[in-house]
Amino acid sequence: MSFDIPQLAEITIDDLEALGTGAGILGTGGGGNPRIGRLRLQTLFEDEEYPDSVKLVSPKDLPADATVASVGGMGAPTISVEKFPKGDEDYKSLRAIESFSGETVDAIIPGEIGGANSMAPLCVAAMADLPVVDGDGMGRAFPELQMDTFFIYGSPVNYAATTDERGNQVVYKDIDSAKRLEDLARAITVQMGGRSGYAFPLMTGEFISQYAIPHTVSLATELGRTVERAREQGDDPVKAGRELLGGKDLFEGKVVDVHRRNRDGFAMGSVTLSGLDDDSRLEIEFQNEFLIARADDDQVLTTVPDLICIVDNDTGAPVMTDALRYGQRVRVLGVPAPELLTTPEALDVIGPEAFGYELAYEPLPRGETGW
Amino acid sequence: MSFDIPQLAEITIDDLEALGTGAGILGTGGGGNPRIGRLRLQTLFEDEEYPDSVKLVSPKDLPADATVASVGGMGAPTISVEKFPKGDEDYKSLRAIESFSGETVDAIIPGEIGGANSMAPLCVAAMADLPVVDGDGMGRAFPELQMDTFFIYGSPVNYAATTDERGNQVVYKDIDSAKRLEDLARAITVQMGGRSGYAFPLMTGEFISQYAIPHTVSLATELGRTVERAREQGDDPVKAGRELLGGKDLFEGKVVDVHRRNRDGFAMGSVTLSGLDDDSRLEIEFQNEFLIARADDDQVLTTVPDLICIVDNDTGAPVMTDALRYGQRVRVLGVPAPELLTTPEALDVIGPEAFGYELAYEPLPRGETGW
Numbered sequence: 103m104s105f106d107i108p109q110l111a112e113i114t115i116d117d118l119e120a121l122g123t124g125a126g127i128l129g130t131g132g133g134g135n136p137r138i139g140r141l142r143l144q145t146l147f148e149d150e151e152y153p154d155s156v157k158l159v160s161p162k163d164l165p166a167d168a169t170v171a172s173v174g175g176m177g178a179p180t181i182s183v184e185k186f187p188k189g190d191e192d193y194k195s196l197r198a199i200e201s202f203s204g205e206t207v208d209a210i211i212p213g214e215i216g217g218a219n220s221m222a223p224l225c226v227a228a229m230a231d232l233p234v235v236d237g238d239g240m241g242r243a244f245p246e247l248q249m250d251t252f253f254i255y256g257s258p259v260n261y262a263a264t265t266d267e268r269g270n271q272v273v274y275k276d277i278d279s280a281k282r283l284e285d286l287a288r289a290i291t292v293q294m295g296g297r298s299g300y301a302f303p304l305m306t307g308e309f310i311s312q313y314a315i316p317h318t319v320s321l322a323t324e325l326g327r328t329v330e331r332a333r334e335q336g337d338d339p340v341k342a343g344r345e346l347l348g349g350k351d352l353f354e355g356k357v358v359d360v361h362r363r364n365r366d367g368f369a370m371g372s373v374t375l376s377g378l379d380d381d382s383r384l385e386i387e388f389q390n391e392f393l394i395a396r397a398d399d400d401q402v403l404t405t406v407p408d409l410i411c412i413v414d415n416d417t418g419a420p421v422m423t424d425a426l427r428y429g430q431r432v433r434v435l436g437v438p439a440p441e442l443l444t445t446p447e448a449l450d451v452i453g454p455e456a457f458g459y460e461l462a463y464e465p466l467p468r469g470e471t472g473w
Numbered sequence: 474m475s476f477d478i479p480q481l482a483e484i485t486i487d488d489l490e491a492l493g494t495g496a497g498i499l500g501t502g503g504g505g506n507p508r509i510g511r512l513r514l515q516t517l518f519e520d521e522e523y524p525d526s527v528k529l530v531s532p533k534d535l536p537a538d539a540t541v542a543s544v545g546g547m548g549a550p551t552i553s554v555e556k557f558p559k560g561d562e563d564y565k566s567l568r569a570i571e572s573f574s575g576e577t578v579d580a581i582i583p584g585e586i587g588g589a590n591s592m593a594p595l596c597v598a599a600m601a602d603l604p605v606v607d608g609d610g611m612g613r614a615f616p617e618l619q620m621d622t623f624f625i626y627g628s629p630v631n632y633a634a635t636t637d638e639r640g641n642q643v644v645y646k647d648i649d650s651a652k653r654l655e656d657l658a659r660a661i662t663v664q665m666g667g668r669s670g671y672a673f674p675l676m677t678g679e680f681i682s683q684y685a686i687p688h689t690v691s692l693a694t695e696l697g698r699t700v701e702r703a704r705e706q707g708d709d710p711v712k713a714g715r716e717l718l719g720g721k722d723l724f725e726g727k728v729v730d731v732h733r734r735n736r737d738g739f740a741m742g743s744v745t746l747s748g749l750d751d752d753s754r755l756e757i758e759f760q761n762e763f764l765i766a767r768a769d770d771d772q773v774l775t776t777v778p779d780l781i782c783i784v785d786n787d788t789g790a791p792v793m794t795d796a797l798r799y800g801q802r803v804r805v806l807g808v809p810a811p812e813l814l815t816t817p818e819a820l821d822v823i824g825p826e827a828f829g830y831e832l833a834y835e836p837l838p839r840g841e842t843g844w
Binding site for chain 1: 641643645
């Protein structure tokens with residue numbers, strides 16, 4: 103079936119820098135570096151073979167029986183900056199789940215809005231000439247795929263595929279849980295050199311309209327534009343971004359220590375910040391994404407699923423896990439998570455305990471957030 | 474297309490014990506314990522829903538354009554004795570490669586004749602009502618799938634599938650080398666708890682008639698019968714089996730030490746034997762299968778691809794890697810490998826260097842072997 107879904111907005115080459123900045127901030131350190139995806143998308147938009155824009159549609163405008171699939175890149179962000187994708191891995195994965203299921207996908211949705219995975223779905227949409235849903239499955243980035251709202255709220259783990267830069271393709275079928283799909287696809291991604299392009303699962307428009315985090319593509323673009331505008335006008339870009347997100351300042355300081363290693367396909371570690379003018383400290387632990395922020399008296403300031411965003415102190419640009427280095431001057435923001443991430447069923451999968459911390463989730467005060 | 478392939482023999486419940494014994498000996502320690510597969514096959518033959526025999530066909534009688542697929546179990550033999558298969562894993566994998574490729578399989582061939590993987594293809598054949606080719610891809614067992622003659626002699630790595638006991642299914646497509654398929658499928662098998670049922674690749678009758686090791690199902694059955702007969706007649710069953718295979722006695726003694734651990738999905742280690750009446754020693758290193766036999770002066774007696782078979786000193790029954798234990802009295806046989814395993818292109822993949830040993834392959838004297 104082919105649907106004519108109303109257009110909410112058009113994403114063109116002029117939106118990409120702002121989207122990359124906003125998605126980098128929402129990526130909480132992970133989701134991959136948006137810069138590589140942005141360059142890929144620019145190349146596509148400039149290529150005559152492909153359209154020069156992508157149609158953005160509202161989740162509320164999806165026909166109930168439209169077929170929607172999520173695409174993106176899987177792997178440690180530390181690897182994706184050294185091992186560049188070929189560019190068609192997730193597109194090929196989309197075609198694989200179509201061919202193996204016999205279904206035709208009507209729209210693409212980002213699995214996570216954070217980082218490069220904001221750009222990858224737009225690339226696939228341009229290559230497949232499909233609209234992109236203004237929303238995603240995380241409202242940020244998370245390290246594991248069962249952490250998508252799609253799976254938290256009961257999408258069957260039907261067809262999934264991962265493809266590497268050589269075209270090697272692995273398809274998953276009748277998988278009995280999203281966590282098992284995560285384990286299988288992660289093991290394959292490690293074998294594929296630490297990065298693969300994925301597509302999964304097949305969902306209906308009705309499901310997406312209920313369980314996607316809405317309007318995060320627009321939000322990320324608006325966030326990027328807000329930061330850019332403040333920068334141009336000589337205002338504080340960090341403050342402008344924070345206000346748009348309804349977040350709070352957790353810390354201002356410089357990076358004094360980074361522990362980071364690749365383990366089981368993830369970038370694991372911690373970063374320690376020190377105050378600019380005093381001895382105050384902040385330690386942030388991460389698994390691809392920033393998970394927990396602790397003050398020097400061991401007081402926990404923020405935990406998943408709330409967002410911990412590290413941004414450059416002067417420019418407001420996001421600082422990803424892979425780019426953390428000694429001496430950087432940064433600010434750390436805490437942003438309340440979207441409500442779909444804070445229900446009891448969501449906290450089972452993405453709360454601090456799901457990451458091995460014996461901590462209850464203490465929500466940040468919820469201001470006027472963008473979602 | 475459906476083919477009427479002439480019948481070479483019929484495999485019934487009366488053949489299974491002999492086939493299990495013979496396949497155990499040819500398994501050189503690996504290929505899985507044939508006992509479990511035999512019980513499964515007995516159950517199938519006794520079930521009214523399934524045929525009570527399987528048709529065995531000669532590789533030479535396959536129509537050139539018949540479609541043949543290989544099926545069996547993947548994993549460490551030490552695991553398969555504790556984690557029993559459900560029984561339909563490899564059957565489901567066969568159906569998966571049929572469904573994903575759009576082709577229909579006309580005959581089944583064992584990937585390896587050794588161990589349980591002699592029985593698994595018969596189970597699948599009974600379930601799918603298909604004939605089994607009298608031959609296999611190894612003439613023994615090997616630990617990794619690129620070591621099949623099918624891949625050594627150039628079968629494309631087209632469709633492959635692995636399934637676990639819960640029905641979780643992973644399909645591999647357009648894989649650029651058999652070694653990569655091994656790496657991907659092994660990682661999945663480890664995630665599946667150390668054991669999976671596989672089906673791969675799709676081959677033509679013409680290819681199989683050239684590159685399968687011929688008549689190894691018959692040979693294994695005859696080997697088992699020969700050992701049984703000698704046992705019943707009060708002859709030396711080990712000698713009877715050795716003579717049938719054209720092998721030589723490498724050692725007689727008892728197990729005095731076993732190092733065995735599961736690593737990366739394999740049973741890795743070594744077994745040391747001591748002479749019954751003297752201090753002579755033999756050390757055998759293994760990766761699922763026995764690879765290298767060394768005398769106590771470090772002299773290498775036998776290496777892959779030649780077969781190193783450990784059998785019970787009294788009964789001639791095979792002793793698998795998982796069953797090695799202190800005090801067992803055993804004899805060690807060296808058996809020349811089939812010629813298809815000793816060509817330069819085969820030695821690149823299954824010679825001692827392929828297993829990390831800096832040793833040239835010194836073939837055992839080739840007597841009147843069964844193949």
